[in-house]
Amino acid sequence: MTRKLYYDDAYTLEFEAAAAPLVGRDGRTGVTLAESFFYPTSGGQPHDTGTLGGARVVEVTDEDKGVMHWLEGDPGPGPWKARIDAARRADHRQQHTGQHVLSQAFVQALQAPTVSFHLGPRTCTIDIQLGSTARVSRAEELANRIVMEARVVKAYEVTPEEIEALGLRKPPAARDRIRIVDVEDFDRSACGGTHVARTSEIQLIKVLGTERVRDTVRVEFVCGDRALRDYQAKHDLLWTLGGKFTTGIEELDRIVDKKIEEAALLRRASEKLEQELAGFEAEALAASAAPAGPTRLVARLVEGRSPAYLRALGARLQSREGLVYLLALDQDPPSWIVGHGPGVELDLRETWKTWSAEVGAKGGGKADLIQGGGLSSGTAAAALAGLEARVRASLGGSA
Numbered sequence: 001m002t003r004k005l006y007y008d009d010a011y012t013l014e015f016e017a018a019a020a021p022l023v024g025r026d027g028r029t030g031v032t033l034a035e036s037f038f039y040p041t042s043g044g045q046p047h048d049t050g051t052l053g054g055a056r057v058v059e060v061t062d063e064d065k066g067v068m069h070w071l072e073g074d075p076g077p078g079p080w081k082a083r084i085d086a087a088r089r090a091d092h093r094q095q096h097t098g099q100h101v102l103s104q105a106f107v108q109a110l111q112a113p114t115v116s117f118h119l120g121p122r123t124c125t126i127d128i129q130l131g132s133t134a135r136v137s138r139a140e141e142l143a144n145r146i147v148m149e150a151r152v153v154k155a156y157e158v159t160p161e162e163i164e165a166l167g168l169r170k171p172p173a174a175r176d177r178i179r180i181v182d183v184e185d186f187d188r189s190a191c192g193g194t195h196v197a198r199t200s201e202i203q204l205i206k207v208l209g210t211e212r213v214r215d216t217v218r219v220e221f222v223c224g225d226r227a228l229r230d231y232q233a234k235h236d237l238l239w240t241l242g243g244k245f246t247t248g249i250e251e252l253d254r255i256v257d258k259k260i261e262e263a264a265l266l267r268r269a270s271e272k273l274e275q276e277l278a279g280f281e282a283e284a285l286a287a288s289a290a291p292a293g294p295t296r297l298v299a300r301l302v303e304g305r306s307p308a309y310l311r312a313l314g315a316r317l318q319s320r321e322g323l324v325y326l327l328a329l330d331q332d333p334p335s336w337i338v339g340h341g342p343g344v345e346l347d348l349r350e351t352w353k354t355w356s357a358e359v360g361a362k363g364g365g366k367a368d369l370i371q372g373g374g375l376s377s378g379t380a381a382a383a384l385a386g387l388e389a390r391v392r393a394s395l396g397g398s399a
């Protein structure tokens with residue numbers, strides 16, 4: 001078994017490791033040390049990384065025979081100089097101790113016990129038993145008060161008999177001696193992780209959000225440097241947005257509401273203008289229609305308009321006595337509306353079917369109204385000319 005030196009000292013990051021045999025497993029090389037400051041993944045906290053001699057320690061696992069240090073590269077002959085990545089360890093100390101404080105704060109402020117903890121690469125989460133998330137900020141405020149009070153964090157071992165008297169937040173079902181992490185006059189938990197020496201090292205605990213997960217609430221949070229980086233990123237974002245709206249951060253909410261309102265007004269005004277314009281263009285199109293057999297026919301490639309405009313135009317032409325109209329909207333892919341008014345003896349479905357199969361368009365409808373899409377925008381004009389020729393032929397006019 002490995003003597004776990006990080007239990008008594010979470011700050012020593014360099015040590016001399018006695019030589020031990022390298023073992024191969026699943027294509028990887030690992031070594032179990034007699035004693036080590038490297039923390040193996042357990043209890044919701046990820047492992048340390050670092051170096052052992054000339055090799056990288058890329059993963060650390062807790063196994064029956066001891067703590068396994070998984071290596072990349074050749075450590076060289078032992079004894080080895082071992083070095084733990086300082087930034088990663090410091091981050092884990094902050095996040096993990098912050099979790100202890102936040103979990104106890106949820107108990108004291110909202111009677112909400114923690115059922116699980118996850119320390120992720122960007123944020124941390126705890127799942128807590130909580131009815132309503134309305135007053136989560138109360139737990140956050142209490143947790144940060146404990147941080148600012150710089151309370152001493154200690155770890156010690158107790159016997160199973162001593163456990164009951166301690167009033168643990170989450171009592172373990174233990175038979176052996178157990179390690180207690182004690183936040184001065186605030187929280188006691190059974191835990192094997194690495195922690196800070198005083199709560200002030202946590203710096204800040206910030207809840208980022210809550211989400212209901214089955215019968216618990218998942219609280220996402222960050223501590224320490226992560227909280228600072230999160231604040232910086234969000235502050236920068238707000239400044240950038242403020243710059244775009246040429247306003248201060250505190251005015252942003254009101255300005256964005258105003259912009260949303262303005263956009264809705266503009267959209268309604270633009271829709272109204274489009275409808276009016278469709279009326280005028282329908283007049284002009286009907287007037288420009290050329291004779292085709294016993295009827296008149298107009299074909300038009302409509303550019304720079306919306307599908308709603310094309311439908312409005314079609315609806316106005318549809319009511320014209322003796323008029324056949326062919327409309328294509330020049331977008332990618334183009335959309336098509338083909339129809340005729342009363343007094344025209346023509347089933348457009350026949351013509352559409354043969355033409356669309358030929359050019360690769362899709363669509364369908366009634367004898368006097370077809371809607372479709374397909375083709376690419378570059379071919380719309382030529383395809384429209386082809387359709388016009390076909391319809392003219394069906395009407396008995398010259399093609």
Ligand SMILES: [Zn+2]
Binds near residue numbers: 191
């Ligand atoms: Zn812990």
